[in-house]
Amino acid sequence: MTLMHEMIRTHPEHSASQDLADAIQLISECAQVCTMCADSCLGEPDVANLVACIRLDLDCASICRTTSEIVARQTQTPRSLVRAQLQACIEACSMCAEECEMHAEHMGHCRVCAETCRRCEQACRDLLSSLS
Amino acid sequence: MTLMHEMIRTHPEHSASQDLADAIQLISECAQVCTMCADSCLGEPDVANLVACIRLDLDCASICRTTSEIVARQTQTPRSLVRAQLQACIEACSMCAEECEMHAEHMGHCRVCAETCRRCEQACRDLLSSLS
Amino acid sequence: MTLMHEMIRTHPEHSASQDLADAIQLISECAQVCTMCADSCLGEPDVANLVACIRLDLDCASICRTTSEIVARQTQTPRSLVRAQLQACIEACSMCAEECEMHAEHMGHCRVCAETCRRCEQACRDLLSSLS
Amino acid sequence: MTLMHEMIRTHPEHSASQDLADAIQLISECAQVCTMCADSCLGEPDVANLVACIRLDLDCASICRTTSEIVARQTQTPRSLVRAQLQACIEACSMCAEECEMHAEHMGHCRVCAETCRRCEQACRDLLSSLS
Numbered sequence: 001m002t003l004m005h006e007m008i009r010t011h012p013e014h015s016a017s018q019d020l021a022d023a024i025q026l027i028s029e030c031a032q033v034c035t036m037c038a039d040s041c042l043g044e045p046d047v048a049n050l051v052a053c054i055r056l057d058l059d060c061a062s063i064c065r066t067t068s069e070i071v072a073r074q075t076q077t078p079r080s081l082v083r084a085q086l087q088a089c090i091e092a093c094s095m096c097a098e099e100c101e102m103h104a105e106h107m108g109h110c111r112v113c114a115e116t117c118r119r120c121e122q123a124c125r126d127l128l129s130s131l132s
Numbered sequence: 133m134t135l136m137h138e139m140i141r142t143h144p145e146h147s148a149s150q151d152l153a154d155a156i157q158l159i160s161e162c163a164q165v166c167t168m169c170a171d172s173c174l175g176e177p178d179v180a181n182l183v184a185c186i187r188l189d190l191d192c193a194s195i196c197r198t199t200s201e202i203v204a205r206q207t208q209t210p211r212s213l214v215r216a217q218l219q220a221c222i223e224a225c226s227m228c229a230e231e232c233e234m235h236a237e238h239m240g241h242c243r244v245c246a247e248t249c250r251r252c253e254q255a256c257r258d259l260l261s262s263l264s
Numbered sequence: 265m266t267l268m269h270e271m272i273r274t275h276p277e278h279s280a281s282q283d284l285a286d287a288i289q290l291i292s293e294c295a296q297v298c299t300m301c302a303d304s305c306l307g308e309p310d311v312a313n314l315v316a317c318i319r320l321d322l323d324c325a326s327i328c329r330t331t332s333e334i335v336a337r338q339t340q341t342p343r344s345l346v347r348a349q350l351q352a353c354i355e356a357c358s359m360c361a362e363e364c365e366m367h368a369e370h371m372g373h374c375r376v377c378a379e380t381c382r383r384c385e386q387a388c389r390d391l392l393s394s395l396s
Numbered sequence: 397m398t399l400m401h402e403m404i405r406t407h408p409e410h411s412a413s414q415d416l417a418d419a420i421q422l423i424s425e426c427a428q429v430c431t432m433c434a435d436s437c438l439g440e441p442d443v444a445n446l447v448a449c450i451r452l453d454l455d456c457a458s459i460c461r462t463t464s465e466i467v468a469r470q471t472q473t474p475r476s477l478v479r480a481q482l483q484a485c486i487e488a489c490s491m492c493a494e495e496c497e498m499h500a501e502h503m504g505h506c507r508v509c510a511e512t513c514r515r516c517e518q519a520c521r522d523l524l525s526s527l528s
Contacts, residue, residue: 010372043339075307108274142504175471240406
C-alpha cells in the first residue's frame with residue numbers, strides 16, 4: 001500500500017477510493033518531473049532552443065502542484081472549483097506533452113516528461129468524469 | 133511605480149501593460165489574504181463552524197499563487213493554458229468570496245478576504261477578455 | 265525504476281545518484297501526506313483540539329514542497345542555499361512528527377504522517393551530510 | 397492601510413504589528429519579482445549566459461513564497477520552524493542578489509530583482525531578531 005492509499009484510507013470521511021490515491025500520486029509526481037525537466041533543459045548546451053519547453057515545464061509544474069493539493073483534500077469538497085482546476089491541469093499537461101514530444105528523440109528527460117504528462121492528463125480526465 | 137510595474141517594464145519583450153502589472157499584484161495579494169484568512173479562522177474559538185471556509189481559503193490561496201506565477205510570465209506565453217488557469221482562479225475566488233461573505237459581519241478577516249476575492253475575480257475576468 | 269530515477273538519470277550533468285532520487289521522492293510525498301493530514305484533521309469532529317496539528321501540517325507541507333523542488337534541481341546547484349533549506353525542512357519535519365505522534369494512537373492519518381515526517385527528516389539529514 | 401495590515405489587524409489573536417505586515421508584503425513581492433526575473437532572463441537573447449541566474453531566481457522565488465506563507469500565520473506559531481525558514485530565506489535572497497547584481501548594469505529586471513532581494517534579506521533578518 002502506498003502512502004497516498006494509507007492517507008486516503010485513514011481520512012475521517014472514508015469516501016475515497018484507490019483510483020483517487022493513484023491519481024493524487026501521479027499528479028504530484030508529474031509536478032516533480034516537470035520541475036526536473038525544466039532544470040535539465042536549463043543544463044543543456046542548446047538551452048537557447050529550449051525556451052518554450054522550459055516555460056511550459058514551469059507552468060505545468062506549478063499547475064500540477066496546486067492540482068495535487070486540491071484533489072487530495074476530501075473535506076467539504078467544492079466540486080466546481082475542483083473541476084475547473086482539473087481542466088487547467090488537463091490543458092497544461094497536454095501542451096507540455098506536445099512540446100516535450102518534439103525533443104523526446106534527443107533528450108531522455110523530455111521523453112520521460114512527455115510520457116508522464118500524457119498519463120497525468122488521462123488521470124485528470126478520468127477524475128473529471130467521476131466528478132460530473 | 134510598484135515593483136510589479138518595474139518588472140513588467142524591464143521585460144525583454146516589452147509587451148506588457150500597467151493593467152497586467154496591477155492584476156499580477158492583486159492575484160498575488162489575494163493568495164496571501166486567503167492564506168491569512170484560513171489561519172485566522174483556525175485561531176477563532178468557533179473553528180468547528182468554519183471548516184468549509186478554511187477549506188476554500190486554502191484552495192483559493194493555492195490557485196491564486198499558481199495563477200499569479202503563470203500570468204506574470206511573458207516569454208512564449210501559452211495562451212490556452214493561461215486562459216484555463218484564469219478560469220480556475222475565477223471559480224475559486226467566486227466560491228471563496230461567497231463563503232466568506234456569510235461570515236463577514238462577525239469576522240473582519242472574512243470581510244477583507246471576501247472583498248479581495250471579488251476584486252481578484254474581476255481582475256481575472258478582465259485579463260481573460262484581453263486574451264481572447 | 266521510478267520516475268524520479270529516470271529523471272535524475274537523464275539529466276545532462278549525470279552527477280546524481282539513486283539515493284538522491286529516493287530522497288526527492290520521499291520529500292515530495294511528505295509534502296502531500298502533510299497536506300492530507302491537515303485536511304483529515306479539519307474533517308475530524310474534534311477539530312478544535314487539532315489546531316496546532318493543522319498549523320504544523322500546513323507549514324511542513326509548504327516547506328517540503330519547496331525543498332523537494334530545490335533538491336531536485338541539479339544545474340549550477342547553490343550549495344549553501346540547499347543546505348539552509350534542508351535545515352528548515354529537518355526542523356519542520358521534526359516538529360510536525362512530534363505533534364502528530366501525540367495523536368497517532370487515535371487517528372490513523374496522524375500516525376502515517378508522523379512516520380513519514382520522521383523518514384523525511386532522516387533523508388534530509390543524510391542529504392545534508394552528503395553536501396558538506 | 398494595505399491588505400496585509402487589514403488582515404493582521406483582524407486576526408483573532410491581535411498580536412501582530414505593522415512591521416510584520418510590511419515584511420509579509422515584501423517577502424511575497426520578492427517571490428513574484430524573482431519569478432518574473434527568471435522569466436525575463438529566459439526571454440533574453442543571451443539566455444545561455446544567464447543559466448545560474450535563472451536557477452537562483454527559481455529557488456529564491458520558491459523559498460520566498462513558502463516563507464511569506466509561514467510568516468503570515470499567527471495561530472500557534474512554531475518559533476523554531478519559523479526561524480529556520482527565515483534563515484533559508486536570508487541565504488536565498490543574499491545569493492540571488494549577489495548573482496543579479498552582476499547583470500544589473502545591462503538588464504533592468506536583474507537590477508530591480510537584486511534590490512528587492514537585498515530589502516527582503518534585511519526584512520527577514522529583522523524578523524529573525526524580533527523572534528529571538
